Amino acid sequence: MNTHAVELHKVGKRYKYFSLNDISLSLPTGSITGFIGVNGAGKSTTIRILLGLVHQDHGSVQVLGQAMPEQQVLAKREIGYVSEDMRLYPKASLAWHMQFIQSIYPNWDQAYAEQLLKRFDLRAEQKIKGLSHGQRVKASLLLALARRPKLLILDEPTTGLDPVARQEVLTALIEVLADEDRTILFSSHNTLDVEQISDQVVFIDQGSIIEARSKEDLLDAWRRLRVRVAPDQTVAQLPYVLQHQGHGQLQTIITNRYSPELQQTYQQAGLEIQAVELLTLEEIFVASIQARREGKNL
Amino acid sequence: MNIHSDLSISRTDGRPMYLQIIEQIKQRIAIGDWPAGSEIPSIRQLAIDLRISVITVKRAYFELEHEGIIVTQHGKGSFVATNTQLSRQLWEDELDSYLEQVARLAALLGLSNEQLIHRLQAAAAQQQQELL
Incomplete structure (x- = not known):
């Protein structure tokens, strides 16, 4: 078994108006990675490269131990992919799709498929064209999950879902990980979903990966400090101040290198620290993007 | 004995999820719901139950193990440590952390030590009243 289900090394792809800049990324086997970026940041291009649908200009791509795109036929047997614009046949029923997938993939697990049908509150005999958006997403997910793929790649799986459907989908995803050989990569704008279920978080912006690490480490490193400063003091020059707000005596500092030592450094510089707060993943994402676009080092 | 997890995570709690798990496990051990030596859910099982990573x-x-509250045996699972002093120690630790909070709030309000002690005595008296 590979310790990493996916390994990208300095992968680049150039288009006329967009380029993916030497991205490196590894997904440990048995983990869930949340892939966050604004529209057009490069999430889908990266995913298409992993699937062998787009060929990189340079760099190496290993998926489940296979070099992509050369060995994509081998790799794809073990990859399940779900995207928002899944093409299902509108006139055929979900049962027809299930049989069709089953005829191609020998790993198909009918008992699991039926369990998911119930869980997702879907009816197999219903035609695809009669399904709501949420039902269609759940149907696509069912078709991918019941194949029991080693790598599950999901492009915006929870976008446009109602709260109940979202929880159903997230639960199904978490349960996949009961099997330690299986790995999930999912892209999302919904940082709340990523915060809930991801082991690893990756931020991508303008074709570059700006953060890729354990979610716990990431949440742990960021803090908002509410401080009181002397009237003539500025906080911008203090170490690791990524953002600061306020002009009076009460100011807020955001840092991405928090430690008790850093807090001491601030106190020694004369700041009176009134509160230390954690940030949500969404706040961290937005602050990271802003800092990078302002030319600051993260 | 295999313990079914009945922990729950709050999204509005404000504290990190891992701290909420630690606290709830400590509580269950301290009040005896999870007795010493019993097997607790595996990491993956608890993640699935709570729908978190x-x-x-x-x-x-990891932190519970570090504090000696649970032990993990490779390939066998995790168990509540068989240390009889544990539950007392847990409550002591909890008291200390509350006292720290109290001291912090008192400083924020600008209370003197005498005022703080007075308030604490009043609270203790109130508690005794309720018990009677």
């Missing part, structure tokens, strides 16, 4: 549960278990 494996790494978050892993971190909670």
